[in-house]
Amino acid sequence: xxxxxxxxxxxxxxxxxxxxxxxxxxxxxxxxxxxxxxxxxxxxxxxxxxxxxxxxxxxxxxxxxxxxxxxxxxxxxxxxxxxxxxxxxxxxxxxxxxxxxxxxxxxxxxxxxxxxxxxxxxxxxxxxxxxxxxxxxxxxxxxxxxxxxxxxxxxxxxxxxxxxxxxxxxxxxxxxxxxxxxxxxxxxxxxxxxxxxxxxxxxxxxxxxxxxxxxxxxxxxxxxxxxxxxxxxxxxxxxxxxxxxxxxxxxxxxxxxxxxxxxxxxxxxxxxxxxxxxxxxxxxxxxxxxxxxxxxxxxxxxxxxxxxxxxxxxxxxxxxxxxxxxxxxxxxxxxxxxxxxxxxxxxxxxxxxxxxxxxxxxxxxxxxxxxxxxxxxxxxxxxxxxxxxxxxxxxxxxxxxxxxxxxxxxxxxxxxxxxxxxxxxxxxxxxxxxxxxxxxxxxxxxxxxxxxxxxxxxxxxxxxxxxxxxxxxxxxxxxxxxxxxxxxxxxxxxxxxxxxxxxxxxxxxxxxxxxxxxxxxxxxxxxxxxxxxxxxxxxxxxxxxxxxxxxxxxxxxxxxxxxxxxxxxxxxxxxxxxxxxxxxxxxxxxxxxxxxxxxxxxxxxxxxxxxxxxxxxxxxxxxxxxxxxxxxxxxxxxxxxxxxxxxxxxxxxxxxxxxxxxxxxxxxxxxxxxxxxxxxxx
Numbered sequence: 001x002x003x004x005x006x007x008x009x010x011x012x013x014x015x016x017x018x019x020x021x022x023x024x025x026x027x028x029x030x031x032x033x034x035x036x037x038x039x040x041x042x043x044x045x046x047x048x049x050x051x052x053x054x055x056x057x058x059x060x061x062x063x064x065x066x067x068x069x070x071x072x073x074x075x076x077x078x079x080x081x082x083x084x085x086x087x088x089x090x091x092x093x094x095x096x097x098x099x100x101x102x103x104x105x106x107x108x109x110x111x112x113x114x115x116x117x118x119x120x121x122x123x124x125x126x127x128x129x130x131x132x133x134x135x136x137x138x139x140x141x142x143x144x145x146x147x148x149x150x151x152x153x154x155x156x157x158x159x160x161x162x163x164x165x166x167x168x169x170x171x172x173x174x175x176x177x178x179x180x181x182x183x184x185x186x187x188x189x190x191x192x193x194x195x196x197x198x199x200x201x202x203x204x205x206x207x208x209x210x211x212x213x214x215x216x217x218x219x220x221x222x223x224x225x226x227x228x229x230x231x232x233x234x235x236x237x238x239x240x241x242x243x244x245x246x247x248x249x250x251x252x253x254x255x256x257x258x259x260x261x262x263x264x265x266x267x268x269x270x271x272x273x274x275x276x277x278x279x280x281x282x283x284x285x286x287x288x289x290x291x292x293x294x295x296x297x298x299x300x301x302x303x304x305x306x307x308x309x310x311x312x313x314x315x316x317x318x319x320x321x322x323x324x325x326x327x328x329x330x331x332x333x334x335x336x337x338x339x340x341x342x343x344x345x346x347x348x349x350x351x352x353x354x355x356x357x358x359x360x361x362x363x364x365x366x367x368x369x370x371x372x373x374x375x376x377x378x379x380x381x382x383x384x385x386x387x388x389x390x391x392x393x394x395x396x397x398x399x400x401x402x403x404x405x406x407x408x409x410x411x412x413x414x415x416x417x418x419x420x421x422x423x424x425x426x427x428x429x430x431x432x433x434x435x436x437x438x439x440x441x442x443x444x445x446x447x448x449x450x451x452x453x454x455x456x457x458x459x460x461x462x463x464x465x466x467x468x469x470x471x472x473x474x475x476x477x478x479x480x481x482x483x484x485x486x487x488x489x490x491x492x493x494x495x496x497x498x499x500x501x502x503x504x505x506x507x508x509x510x511x512x513x514x515x516x517x518x519x520x521x522x523x524x525x526x527x528x529x530x531x532x533x534x535x536x537x538x539x540x541x542x543x544x545x546x547x548x549x550x551x552x553x554x555x556x557x558x559x560x561x562x563x564x565x566x567x568x569x570x571x572x573x574x575x576x577x578x579x580x581x582x583x584x585x586x587x588x589x590x591x592x593x594x595x596x597x598x599x600x601x602x603x604x605x606x607x608x609x610x611x612x613x614x615x616x617x618x619x620x621x622x623x624x625x626x627x628x629x630x631x632x633x634x635x636x637x638x639x640x641x642x643x644x645x646x647x648x649x650x651x652x653x654x655x656x657x658x659x660x661x662x663x664x665x666x667x668x669x670x671x672x673x674x675x676x677x678x679x680x681x682x
Contacts, residue, residue: 036061037086038104038111043096046135051097051121055113055132058086064127065113066182076115076123078132081182083111099136120372158184158202160233163226165214172259173219175237179252186254188247191376192425195237195245197256204233220258275322282326286313289334293347296327307348310336373403375418378428383435385415391434392417392427399426438539440675441578441586447532447594447610451664454525459639459656461518520656532594534574537675543577552597554604570595570607578672584620586672592626612668623671633662 040056055078065078085104093101098118105112115134124135162178177199185200204226211225220243225236239245239258247256280299282292289312297304300323312334321329331337337350348356380388385408392399392406400406404419406427417427506515538544549571556566575591593611600606612627640646640655647654 035109036080036083038080038083038113039086041087041092041094041102043094043099045097049138051099051136053099053102053115053134053136054128055134057083057130057132060130061127061132063183064125065132074117074120076117076134078113078115078125078134080111080113082109084109085111098138158199160199160202160204160208160226163208163212163224163235165212165217165221165224167217167219168257168259170259171219172257173214173217173221173239175221175224175235175256175258177235177254177256179254182252184254188256190245190374190421192421192428193239195239195256195258197235197237197247198229199233199235201231202233204228209233220260275325275328277322277324279321280323280326281321286315288313289330289336292330293327296323296330299323303344305344305346307346307352309349309352310334310347369403371420373418374421374424375416376424376428378415378417378431380413380415380431380435382437383431385410385413388415388431388434392430399423399430438542439580440537440539441580442535442537442673442675443544443574443576443578443588444533444535444671444673445574445590445592446667446669446671447530447572447592448667448669449530449532449664451528451662453527453663454523454661455658456523457656457658458521458652460520460653461656463516463518465516466513519653532572534572534592536574536576538576538578540578540580543575545573545575547571547573549573549595550597552605556604568605568607570597580674581617584674585617586620586674587615587617588670588672589615590626590670592668592670610666616670618670618672620672620674623669625667626670627668629666631664633660635660 037058038055039058040054042054042056044052044054046052057080061080061083065080085106087104090105091101091103095101098121100116100118103114103116105114115136117136121136121138123137126133126135157180159180160177161180162176164176164178166174166176168174179199184202187196187198187200189196209227211223213223215222220239220241222238222240225238227234237256237258242261243258244261245256245258247254277300280296282295290306290310292314293304293306293310296302314330314333327338331347335350336347337353338345338347339353340346346353389406389408400417400419401423404417404423406415406417408415415431417424419427534546534548536544536546549569551567551569553565553567555563558564572594573592577589579587581587591611591613593609595610596608598606598608610629614626616624616626618624635658637658638645638655639658640651644653645651645655
């Protein structure tokens with residue numbers, strides 16, 4: 001009876017287990033029916049040479065799957081949500097053109113399709129019914145931007161909830177960004193030596209908009225700067241040294257890794273090295289070189305690899321010398337050299353190492369020639385694009401690589417540069433230095449002309465006139481052939497033209513005879529000052545001119561005998577080319593002149609010219625006299641009657657003494673002022 005009960009009990013257990021397995025199978029079948037699934041992969045070639053990869057799904061995908069590209073190794077990734085792998089295998093070899101294989105990895109309800117390529121290709125994805133159609137075409141350079149999920153509409157909008165930075169197990173820097181939803185659009189690109197991540201139509205709280213200094217983590221990342229830019233949020237990651245980056249998104253988590261790419265370190269022996277190793281004593285007599293090197297390796301614990309071509313013996317006696325100096329002595333005496341790669345020291349003859357390095361540099365150059373090209377657009381603020389192109393393509397010092405090129409859009413003054421990332425960074429550094437506002441200088445010239453005039457007159461004049469007396473110096477007038485009345489005049493000496501004096505006249509009752517005595521004592525004194533001040537503003541190292549004057553017309557004979565009107569210019573002009581020195585001095589090449597109309601000869605005017613041409617260095621805001629003209633005219637003239645004018649005291653009635661003392665001075669001042677925030681012309 002007990003055995004029967006046991007059998008019945010076992011039968012019930014098996015039945016219950018079968019029911020449970022059936023229920024689980026039915027639940028799994030229902031769950032699978034509720035999800036989409038990848039059914040097939042088909043590859044074809046288009047007439048234009050492109051490849052078309054068609055991913056057939058059970059149901060039409062609701063949105064374009066999130067996708068991104070990676071260049072090392074070249075591959076594309078597409079993330080399907082609520083989708084399972086219905087192919088029954090996780091890898092499929094294709095080997096069609098540059099399309100090598102496809103891997104399908106499922107994690108929960110998400111399936112990632114990875115397209116493995118032989119070289120990086122441009123791609124375009126679209127939904128066609130139940131198919132995701134991926135078009136691949138050959139690309140001369142890797143794409144600049146990795147596109148993750150396209151920005152999907154969200155009722156609350158997309159946002160960043162957290163930004164974290166960690167150091168990976170292999171020294172890589174990991175930037176982890178928590179997203180509000182998996183539909184946030186993300187673009188990743190390399191710009192020069194920086195990595196730019198744009199979160200499309202996304203906002204970030206104020207506490208996340210900041211710059212993080214992460215140098216203490218000892219990774220290839222120095223800083224992470226996050227800030228809002230229009231409708232987007234931009235993250236600028238600044239790496240250092242040699243690095244490579246990869247990025248991926250898992251549900252609401254975006255991760256970007258920056259890994260170090262460290263080549264073998266090369267240390268060359270300096271001509272005058274500084275030795276700091278522990279001291280040792282060596283006393284070898286005719287010992288093989290390889291054994292001497294082994295002794296130093298044992299003493300220091302170095303991992304030393306000695307080339308098979310190292311041979312010969314040496315005698316060495318060294319006492320209390322640093323071990324690195326002892327090693328250097330051995331290498332120099334035997335024509336050897338060393339290179340340190342990581343923690344291993346390689347020793348070989350110099351010629352062998354040189355040949356090896358030459359091959360290495362040749363390979364590096366070949367790799368550089370095959371390095372992917374990137375294109376960047378740079379909007380110039382102050383410089384002209386054509387000038388920048390001339391600068392970066394100069395044959396004497398070319399900034400671009402031999403494959404690099406640059407064009408400019410004159411309408412927007414935008415420079416488009418295509419080159420490798422390292423050369424693009426050099427171009428950006430150069431433009432940052434030269435695309436700056438040109439400093440300006442205001443130059444003021446002052447022509448100061450001052451004159452002082454003095455004239456003094458002292459003397460007397462005695463004159464007699466009669467209507468019927470002929471006298472020496474008398475004049476006669478004859479009319480109609482008959483002698484008329486005789487009028488006699490005596491003027492000793494000629495009448496003075498002074499403005500001050502005393503006149504005494506005596507005449508007879510009939511007013512026919514007059515005796516006149518004129519005493520003159522005058523002084524004329526005066527000063528005058530004339531200031532002309534031309535000013536001009538110009539940029540650093542740019543010539544400028546300002547002119548103010550008059551064009552004077554005059555008649556000029558032509559070759560045909562007719563006359564024509566010609567012009568002569570009398571102008572006040574300033575020509576200057578300033579150069580601002582690093583210590584805020586101004587070096588100027590100057591030409592200043594002040595012209596005026598002079599005497600007119602036969603209808604043709606002459607020009608009085610005052611001109612200075614020079615070069616001078618002046619402090620900012622300082623004033624210097626660059627030229628001056630000083631003239632002085634002194635004269636002493638005596639007009640007198642001979643003999644009578646020499647009689648003491650009485651002689652002043654018969655002479656005039658005129659003295660003049662005229663002085664004039666012209667000074668030219670120059671004052672440069674570097675214009676900074678504002679311009680003040682007062």
